[in-house]
Amino acid sequence: MKNLPQKILAFLQKITRLFLRLQWKLTLLYTLVTVAVLLILISAAVFLSNQMVYSVPMLTANMADALSLAAQDLAPALSAQPVDAAAAEAWVDKVFDGRMLFISSEVDEGEDEPAETKEISYSFTSMASKNTLLVVADPQGHVIASNHPERWSAGRPLTAEASPAGLNLLRQALGGERDARKLWSREENRQIAAAPIHQSGRLLGVTLVVLERPNQLDLLISTLFSVAPTVAPLTLVAGLIGMVFGALTARSLVKRIKGIMHTTDAWGQGDFRQRLQDRSADEIGLLAQDLNQMADELQNLMQTRQDLAALEERNRLARDLHDSVKQQVFAVSMNLAAAQALWERDPQAARQRLDIATEVSRQTQQELTTLIQTLRPPQLSEKSLPAALDELVRQWARQNNCRAAFHVEGSPQPLHPETEQAFFRMAQEALSNIARHSRASMVEMALIFNHDSAALEVRDDGQGFDPNQPVSGLxxxxxxxxxxxxxxxFAVESRPGSTHLSAQIPVLSPDRNTEVAHE
Structure with missing residues (x-):
């Protein structure tokens, strides 16, 4: 129990942190706006519709039509002997509850149809003042039931206190008028309708409604009371709909933003093959277009820098070759020409020239070896290819927190430096691609020595890709x-869950391999 306040506080902090996220902020905003708009619209619609009842004559005619049909429901009670006053009072209470007038009728689809086939055929609903009169009278105009028994008690003549318009309508209904279009009237802030009740052509009684307009305050209060039972479930449904819609909309926005983050992260790692696929015309879409343009320019800049670096390296090699190898080759050529000229006249001097040419050619060979080694990866200068690949795989696994293994198959043999360099560069590029795109959990690399070839294979269990699709990367x-x-x-096989790269290069004869390996 002592930790209960801390648990409650931790829970509230967790909820608070949840709504700090953009997706849930937008979801909450959508929900609140949806509920608020729904409440305002429903209240305004009910308020205005009740205002229209007292200003549109057609609605008074609708009230008279609904009353003429609904009054026929009283026929069984008024035809009973004696008259069933309790049923008439129940009908009055159902139609008017003190704030709302609700007139509805039930008509039979046929005489032999069961009661379940009855359906509402016409209805009229309106807010009403407490002074509204709803009364049921017999053919002599005496009250049978009313919503104000203290003023119009049972047995009292209705004509005693009826308004002139109401009295006129009452006389028409009792006089045999059955056309509802002639049994309604309007006065200031008041609507009146009457309806006769017949059965088998016999007049059983009459109903009279004097609908009094409520004041604005009562109308507003009545509106709130009337919409409350409906608004509660609708508010819940609207809140859920707003939450779902807000969550989906916010999720879409967050997804687009995460797409930008993922792509820019790939750009930060040097992978410019990805582009933002957001072609919307909104602000996020325009931002994506600007970022794609920036990536294109940055990629061009990096390519230009690489080209300049390559050009600078070629210029350096050209200078080195010009200053050393070219001069040495020229010296060899001169000494060979001198030896050829002295071969007949002075063989001894010719041999000295050949010795000098041999020494200069050996120096040229060493100079070329030094230049070639400057172009090789430093790992291959210090270690054998298997050791360099093993170190590369271990270091990559630590940096990327991914399981990786390297092994050698067959008997290792010396390879040409270009072959070793090609395998090592392939391993570097393959591991780099796996780190950027594959999402693999396991990587395996194998260096395979055969009798007449050597092979390098790289496998991973990542998401794979379509090797037949063109790629923009190098x-x-x-x-x-x-x-x-x-x-x-060189071969590539890829499918979801497995990617396999393999390269096989033929090797030279054992003697030539040993020779080039020591060059």
Whole structure:
């Protein structure tokens, strides 16, 4: 019990944090607006409809039509011997409850039809003042039942206190008038209608309604009382609808914003293949278009920087080749030409020239080896290819919090530096793609040595992709070009849950492999 206040406080803080999120803020706003608008519209509609009852003559005619039909429900009570006054009083109480006048009729679809087939055929509803009169009288005009028994008690002549218009309508109804269109009248703030009650052509009685208009305050109070039973469930339904609609709308907005976040995060990792697919004309859509344009410009800028870096590297290599290798090759050429010229006249001098040319060519070979090594990954300069790949996989697994394994199949053998470099670059690019796109939980890499070839395979259990779809990135294309340039085969297989990259490159003869591996 001591921890109960803390639990309540923690729960309230959790709810508060929930509504700090954009989606739930918008959901709550939609719900409140929906409920508020519904309440206002219902109250305004009821208020205005009751105002129209007292200003539109057609509605008075509708009241007379509804009364002429509803009054026939009194026929069984008035034809009884003696007259069933209790049933008449019950009918009066049902039609007028002190604030609302509700006139409805039930008509038989046929004489042999059961009671369940009866249905409401006409109805009239209106707010009413407490002074409204609803009375049932016999053919002599004596009161049988009324909503004001203290003023119009049973047996009292109705003509004693009826208004002139009401008295006129009453006389017409008792005189045999059955046309409801002639049995209604309007006065200031008052509507009057009468209806005779017949059975088998015999007049059983008459009903009279004198509808008094309530004042504005009573009308407003009556409106609130009348809509309350309806508004409560409607408010609940509207609140749920508003919540669902708000949640869906807010979810759509949040989803679009998360799409922007996901794409910009990929851009931050250097993957510019993704683009925002939001073509809406609203502010978020325009923002997506601006961001896509920015990404295009940034990608072009990075490509330009890469091109400049490559150009600078080529210029450096050109200078190195010009300043060292070219001069050494020229020296070899000069010494060979001198040896050829001295070969007949002075063989000893010719041999010295050949020795010099041999030494210079060895220096040229060492210079070229140094240049080639500067282009190789530093990992391959310090370790063998299997050791470098194993270290690469372990480091990638730690950085990306993903399980990864590397193993070697077959007997390792020396490979050409270009083959090693191609495999290592392929492994780097494959792991980079997995980290950016795959969402894999397990990665396996294998370096396979066969008799006449070497292969590298990379597998992951990520979401996969369609290898037949064109891609805008350079990753797969660069890997394929590297492998094909060495006479190898590059293959991609992918489906949801599995992606397999494989590259196979033929190897040279054992002696040549050993030679190039030490170059």
């Amino acid at each position: 990753g797969l294309r660069s890997m394929r070009e590297r492998i094909h340039a060495l006479g190898g085969v």
